Amino acid sequence: MPIRQRGDNWYIDVTIKGHRYRQSVPEATCRKDAEKAEVRFKSDLLQGKYDLLEDKEYITFQLLADKYEEYSKINNLGYKKYLSTIKHLREFFGNRNINDITPFLIEKYRIERKSFDIANTTVNREINILRKMFSIAVDNDWIEENPCLSKQIKPLREKNIKDRFLSAKEETSLFEKCKEEYEYMRPIIVCALNTAIRKSNILGLKWDSVNLKLKYIHLLETKNGKSTKIPINNKLLAELKLLEKNKLSEYVFTNPLTKTRYYDILKAFKYLCSEANIDGLVFHDLRHTAATRMVSAGIDLVVVQDILCHSEIKTTMRYSHPVPKRKLEAIEALGNYV
Structure with missing residues:
Protein backbone atom coordinates (compact mmCIF):
# COMPACT_ATOMS: atom_id res chain seq x y z
CA MET A 1 0.00 0.00 0.00
CA PRO A 2 1.71 3.27 -1.13
CA ILE A 3 -0.04 5.39 1.52
CA ARG A 4 -0.80 4.23 5.03
CA GLN A 5 -1.69 5.67 8.39
CA ARG A 6 -0.26 4.59 11.73
CA GLY A 7 -1.74 6.36 14.71
CA ASP A 8 -1.89 10.05 13.83
CA ASN A 9 0.97 9.81 11.31
CA TRP A 10 0.80 9.29 7.54
CA TYR A 11 3.46 7.46 5.52
CA ILE A 12 4.22 7.16 1.81
CA ASP A 13 5.83 4.11 0.22
CA VAL A 14 7.15 4.70 -3.31
CA THR A 15 8.98 2.34 -5.67
CA ILE A 16 10.84 3.81 -8.67
CA LYS A 17 13.29 1.98 -10.91
CA GLY A 18 13.12 -1.01 -8.64
CA HIS A 19 14.03 0.96 -5.52
CA ARG A 20 11.76 1.45 -2.55
CA TYR A 21 11.54 4.77 -0.73
CA ARG A 22 9.61 5.13 2.51
CA GLN A 23 9.08 8.19 4.68
CA SER A 24 6.64 9.79 7.06
CA VAL A 25 4.69 12.93 6.14
CA PRO A 26 4.47 14.84 9.44
CA GLU A 27 2.59 17.77 7.87
CA ALA A 28 -0.21 15.50 6.54
CA THR A 29 -3.47 15.54 8.50
CA CYS A 30 -5.50 13.35 6.12
CA ARG A 31 -5.06 10.93 3.20
CA LYS A 32 -5.45 13.75 0.67
CA ASP A 33 -2.47 15.60 2.16
CA ALA A 34 -0.41 12.41 2.05
CA GLU A 35 -1.36 11.80 -1.60
CA LYS A 36 -0.19 15.32 -2.54
CA ALA A 37 3.10 14.72 -0.71
CA GLU A 38 3.49 11.42 -2.59
CA VAL A 39 3.10 13.19 -5.94
CA ARG A 40 5.69 15.83 -5.00
CA PHE A 41 8.08 13.19 -3.71
CA LYS A 42 7.83 11.14 -6.92
CA SER A 43 8.42 14.27 -8.98
CA ASP A 44 11.52 15.17 -6.96
CA LEU A 45 12.87 11.65 -7.37
CA LEU A 46 12.41 11.65 -11.12
CA GLN A 47 13.96 15.12 -11.43
CA GLY A 48 17.09 13.86 -9.68
CA LYS A 49 16.68 15.84 -6.48
CA TYR A 50 17.31 12.65 -4.54
CA ASP A 51 19.96 10.01 -5.22
CA LEU A 52 18.84 6.89 -7.09
CA LEU A 53 21.91 4.79 -6.48
CA GLU A 54 21.30 1.09 -6.92
CA ASP A 55 22.99 0.22 -3.62
CA LYS A 56 21.36 2.99 -1.63
CA GLU A 57 17.92 2.82 -0.05
CA TYR A 58 16.27 6.15 0.67
CA ILE A 161 28.85 18.77 40.07
CA LYS A 162 29.45 18.70 43.81
CA ASP A 163 28.68 15.30 45.29
CA ARG A 164 25.51 15.30 47.38
CA PHE A 165 24.38 12.76 49.91
CA LEU A 166 22.15 12.93 52.96
CA SER A 167 23.86 13.37 56.32
CA ALA A 168 22.58 11.63 59.47
CA LYS A 169 21.42 14.97 60.86
CA GLU A 170 19.56 15.83 57.64
CA GLU A 171 17.95 12.40 57.62
CA THR A 172 16.57 12.94 61.12
CA SER A 173 15.20 16.36 60.11
CA LEU A 174 13.65 14.92 56.94
CA PHE A 175 11.80 12.17 58.79
CA GLU A 176 10.56 14.65 61.39
CA LYS A 177 8.69 16.44 58.59
CA CYS A 178 7.07 13.22 57.31
CA LYS A 179 3.88 13.67 59.30
CA GLU A 180 0.17 14.30 58.79
CA GLU A 181 -0.54 14.62 55.06
CA TYR A 182 3.09 13.74 54.24
CA GLU A 183 3.21 10.62 56.44
CA TYR A 184 3.03 8.48 53.28
CA MET A 185 6.49 9.71 52.28
CA ARG A 186 8.18 8.10 55.26
CA PRO A 187 8.13 4.45 54.06
CA ILE A 188 9.06 5.54 50.54
CA ILE A 189 12.14 7.37 51.82
CA VAL A 190 13.00 4.49 54.16
CA CYS A 191 12.85 2.13 51.18
CA ALA A 192 15.14 4.35 49.10
CA LEU A 193 17.73 4.75 51.87
CA ASN A 194 17.74 1.07 52.78
CA THR A 195 17.72 -0.55 49.34
CA ALA A 196 19.22 2.02 46.89
CA ILE A 197 16.36 1.15 44.54
CA ARG A 198 15.50 3.74 41.88
CA LYS A 199 12.39 5.87 42.34
CA SER A 200 10.56 4.35 39.37
CA ASN A 201 11.02 0.85 40.80
CA ILE A 202 9.95 1.96 44.29
CA LEU A 203 6.75 3.63 43.14
CA GLY A 204 5.91 0.72 40.84
CA LEU A 205 6.67 -1.97 43.43
CA LYS A 206 3.91 -4.58 43.85
CA TRP A 207 3.25 -6.88 46.78
CA ASP A 208 3.78 -10.00 44.66
CA SER A 209 7.42 -8.88 44.32
CA VAL A 210 7.90 -8.58 48.09
CA ASN A 211 8.66 -11.60 50.27
CA LEU A 212 8.46 -10.56 53.91
CA LYS A 213 9.07 -14.09 55.17
CA LEU A 214 12.38 -14.55 53.35
CA LYS A 215 13.03 -10.80 53.51
CA TYR A 216 13.76 -9.78 49.93
CA ILE A 217 12.35 -7.63 47.12
CA HIS A 218 12.38 -9.15 43.66
CA LEU A 219 12.81 -6.51 40.96
CA LEU A 220 11.71 -7.96 37.63
CA GLU A 221 12.41 -4.85 35.54
CA THR A 222 15.51 -2.76 36.13
CA LYS A 223 17.29 -0.14 34.07
CA ASN A 224 19.79 -2.67 32.70
CA GLY A 225 17.01 -5.14 31.86
CA LYS A 226 18.04 -7.75 34.43
CA SER A 227 15.98 -8.99 37.37
CA THR A 228 17.52 -8.95 40.84
CA LYS A 229 16.70 -9.67 44.47
CA ILE A 230 17.35 -6.98 47.07
CA PRO A 231 17.49 -8.04 50.75
CA ILE A 232 15.16 -6.32 53.24
CA ASN A 233 16.78 -5.10 56.45
CA ASN A 234 14.93 -4.80 59.76
CA LYS A 235 14.28 -1.06 59.43
CA LEU A 236 12.53 -1.47 56.10
CA LEU A 237 10.82 -4.69 57.22
CA ALA A 238 9.03 -2.82 60.01
CA GLU A 239 7.69 -0.25 57.53
CA LEU A 240 6.56 -2.89 55.05
CA LYS A 241 4.71 -4.88 57.71
CA LEU A 242 2.74 -1.78 58.65
CA LEU A 243 1.86 -1.15 55.01
CA GLU A 244 0.85 -4.78 54.49
CA LYS A 245 -1.45 -4.62 57.49
CA ASN A 246 -3.34 -1.74 55.85
CA LYS A 247 -2.90 -2.88 52.25
CA LEU A 248 -5.07 -0.91 49.80
CA SER A 249 -4.05 -2.29 46.40
CA GLU A 250 -1.55 -4.48 44.57
CA TYR A 251 1.01 -1.69 44.94
CA VAL A 252 3.14 -1.42 48.07
CA PHE A 253 2.98 2.37 48.13
CA THR A 254 -0.65 3.19 47.42
CA ASN A 255 -2.34 6.57 47.26
CA PRO A 256 -5.37 6.26 49.61
CA LEU A 257 -7.35 8.70 47.50
CA THR A 258 -6.90 7.01 44.13
CA LYS A 259 -6.38 3.45 45.46
CA THR A 260 -3.47 3.01 43.07
CA ARG A 261 0.25 3.79 42.94
CA TYR A 262 1.91 7.18 43.25
CA TYR A 263 3.21 8.37 39.89
CA ASP A 264 5.23 11.34 41.04
CA ILE A 265 6.46 12.55 44.42
CA LEU A 266 8.64 15.41 43.18
CA LYS A 267 6.62 18.21 44.77
CA ALA A 268 6.17 16.35 48.06
CA PHE A 269 9.88 15.57 48.38
CA LYS A 270 10.84 19.12 47.48
CA TYR A 271 8.45 20.45 50.12
CA LEU A 272 9.82 18.14 52.81
CA CYS A 273 13.39 19.18 52.03
CA SER A 274 12.39 22.82 52.22
CA GLU A 275 10.69 22.33 55.60
CA ALA A 276 13.73 20.43 56.89
CA ASN A 277 16.11 23.17 55.61
CA ILE A 278 17.87 20.71 53.30
CA ASP A 279 19.30 22.37 50.19
CA GLY A 280 20.33 20.86 46.87
CA LEU A 281 18.92 17.38 47.48
CA VAL A 282 16.85 15.44 44.93
CA PHE A 283 15.22 12.04 45.42
CA HIS A 284 17.88 10.24 43.37
CA ASP A 285 20.45 11.45 45.91
CA LEU A 286 18.92 8.96 48.36
CA ARG A 287 20.19 6.18 46.09
CA HIS A 288 23.54 7.96 46.01
CA THR A 289 23.44 8.17 49.81
CA ALA A 290 22.67 4.46 50.22
CA ALA A 291 25.53 3.49 47.90
CA THR A 292 27.95 5.85 49.63
CA ARG A 293 27.01 4.48 53.05
CA MET A 294 27.55 0.88 51.93
CA VAL A 295 30.99 1.66 50.53
CA SER A 296 31.92 3.70 53.62
CA ALA A 297 30.95 0.69 55.76
CA GLY A 298 33.54 -1.36 53.90
CA ILE A 299 31.13 -3.34 51.71
CA ASP A 300 32.89 -4.75 48.64
CA LEU A 301 32.26 -2.71 45.47
CA VAL A 302 31.21 -5.85 43.59
CA VAL A 303 28.42 -6.43 46.12
CA VAL A 304 27.33 -2.79 45.88
CA GLN A 305 27.41 -3.08 42.08
CA ASP A 306 25.02 -6.03 42.24
CA ILE A 307 22.62 -4.20 44.57
CA LEU A 308 22.63 -1.13 42.33
CA CYS A 309 22.10 -3.30 39.22
CA HIS A 310 25.05 -1.74 37.42
CA SER A 311 26.39 -3.50 34.34
CA GLU A 312 29.90 -2.12 34.84
CA ILE A 313 31.91 -1.59 38.02
CA LYS A 314 33.04 1.87 36.83
CA THR A 315 29.44 3.07 37.10
CA THR A 316 29.31 1.92 40.72
CA MET A 317 32.54 3.78 41.45
CA ARG A 318 30.77 7.05 40.64
CA TYR A 319 28.68 6.48 43.77
CA SER A 320 31.60 5.45 45.96
CA HIS A 321 32.70 8.89 47.07
CA PRO A 322 34.95 8.56 50.14
CA VAL A 323 33.66 10.61 53.04
CA PRO A 324 36.18 13.00 54.70
CA LYS A 325 36.61 10.77 57.77
CA ARG A 326 37.60 7.76 55.64
CA LYS A 327 39.99 9.87 53.57
CA LEU A 328 41.65 11.12 56.77
CA GLU A 329 41.99 7.53 58.02
CA ALA A 330 43.67 6.59 54.73
CA ILE A 331 46.21 9.43 55.02
CA GLU A 332 46.87 8.66 58.70
CA ALA A 333 47.57 5.05 57.70
CA LEU A 334 50.38 6.32 55.46
CA GLY A 335 51.89 8.27 58.33
CA ASN A 336 51.82 5.23 60.60
CA TYR A 337 53.26 2.83 58.03
CA VAL A 338 56.82 2.80 59.44
Missing part, protein backbone atom coordinates in the same frame (compact mmCIF):
# COMPACT_ATOMS: atom_id res chain seq x y z
CA ILE A 59 15.65 6.17 4.43
CA THR A 60 14.53 9.41 5.98
CA PHE A 61 15.46 10.53 9.47
CA GLN A 62 11.79 10.38 10.43
CA LEU A 63 11.69 6.68 9.61
CA LEU A 64 14.90 6.11 11.57
CA ALA A 65 13.36 7.93 14.54
CA ASP A 66 10.28 5.68 14.28
CA LYS A 67 12.53 2.61 14.37
CA TYR A 68 14.42 3.94 17.37
CA GLU A 69 11.19 4.56 19.28
CA GLU A 70 10.13 0.96 18.60
CA TYR A 71 13.56 -0.23 19.79
CA SER A 72 13.40 1.90 22.95
CA LYS A 73 9.97 0.64 23.97
CA ILE A 74 11.35 -2.90 24.02
CA ASN A 75 14.87 -2.32 25.35
CA ASN A 76 14.69 0.77 27.59
CA LEU A 77 12.59 0.67 30.75
CA GLY A 78 12.44 4.46 30.95
CA TYR A 79 12.07 5.05 27.22
CA LYS A 80 9.45 7.78 27.71
CA LYS A 81 12.10 10.18 28.99
CA TYR A 82 13.83 9.94 25.59
CA LEU A 83 10.75 11.10 23.67
CA SER A 84 11.41 14.82 24.16
CA THR A 85 14.95 14.38 22.81
CA ILE A 86 13.67 12.45 19.79
CA LYS A 87 11.21 15.27 19.18
CA HIS A 88 14.05 17.83 19.07
CA LEU A 89 16.02 15.62 16.70
CA ARG A 90 13.00 15.13 14.43
CA GLU A 91 12.40 18.88 14.23
CA PHE A 92 16.01 19.62 13.26
CA PHE A 93 16.81 16.80 10.82
CA GLY A 94 13.30 16.59 9.32
CA ASN A 95 12.87 14.35 6.27
CA ARG A 96 16.52 14.34 5.26
CA ASN A 97 17.99 11.19 3.83
CA ILE A 98 20.03 9.73 6.69
CA ASN A 99 22.92 9.28 4.23
CA ASP A 100 23.00 13.08 3.89
CA ILE A 101 23.42 13.71 7.61
CA THR A 102 27.08 14.57 8.14
CA PRO A 103 29.21 15.37 11.20
CA PHE A 104 29.04 19.02 10.09
CA LEU A 105 25.23 18.93 10.23
CA ILE A 106 25.30 17.25 13.64
CA GLU A 107 27.60 20.00 14.86
CA LYS A 108 25.06 22.56 13.60
CA TYR A 109 22.46 20.78 15.73
CA ARG A 110 24.68 21.12 18.80
CA ILE A 111 25.25 24.82 18.09
CA GLU A 112 21.51 25.40 17.77
CA ARG A 113 20.77 23.61 21.04
CA LYS A 114 23.45 25.63 22.81
CA SER A 115 21.88 28.83 21.47
CA PHE A 116 18.82 27.95 23.58
CA ASP A 117 21.04 27.77 26.70
CA ILE A 118 20.74 23.99 26.88
CA ALA A 119 23.31 22.52 29.28
CA ASN A 120 26.29 20.65 27.83
CA THR A 121 25.28 17.56 29.79
CA THR A 122 21.87 17.55 28.09
CA VAL A 123 23.34 18.12 24.63
CA ASN A 124 25.82 15.26 25.16
CA ARG A 125 22.95 13.00 26.21
CA GLU A 126 21.02 13.92 23.06
CA ILE A 127 24.02 13.14 20.84
CA ASN A 128 24.36 9.78 22.60
CA ILE A 129 20.78 8.98 21.62
CA LEU A 130 21.50 10.13 18.05
CA ARG A 131 24.58 7.90 18.03
CA LYS A 132 22.44 4.91 19.02
CA MET A 133 19.92 5.76 16.29
CA PHE A 134 22.64 5.72 13.65
CA SER A 135 24.02 2.48 15.08
CA ILE A 136 20.65 0.92 14.29
CA ALA A 137 20.94 2.32 10.75
CA VAL A 138 24.41 0.78 10.36
CA ASP A 139 23.18 -2.58 11.68
CA ASN A 140 20.42 -2.53 9.06
CA ASP A 141 22.86 -1.58 6.25
CA TRP A 142 21.04 1.71 5.64
CA ILE A 143 24.29 3.64 6.01
CA GLU A 144 27.94 2.60 5.96
CA GLU A 145 29.28 4.69 8.85
CA ASN A 146 27.88 6.29 11.96
CA PRO A 147 28.42 10.07 11.55
CA CYS A 148 28.33 10.54 15.33
CA LEU A 149 31.56 8.56 15.67
CA SER A 150 33.52 11.19 13.77
CA LYS A 151 36.44 12.81 15.59
CA GLN A 152 34.68 16.12 14.97
CA ILE A 153 31.91 15.16 17.39
CA LYS A 154 33.74 15.30 20.68
CA PRO A 155 31.67 15.43 23.91
CA LEU A 156 31.14 18.95 25.20
CA ARG A 157 32.87 19.80 28.44
CA GLU A 158 30.56 19.20 31.39
CA LYS A 159 30.66 21.06 34.68
CA ASN A 160 31.77 19.07 37.70
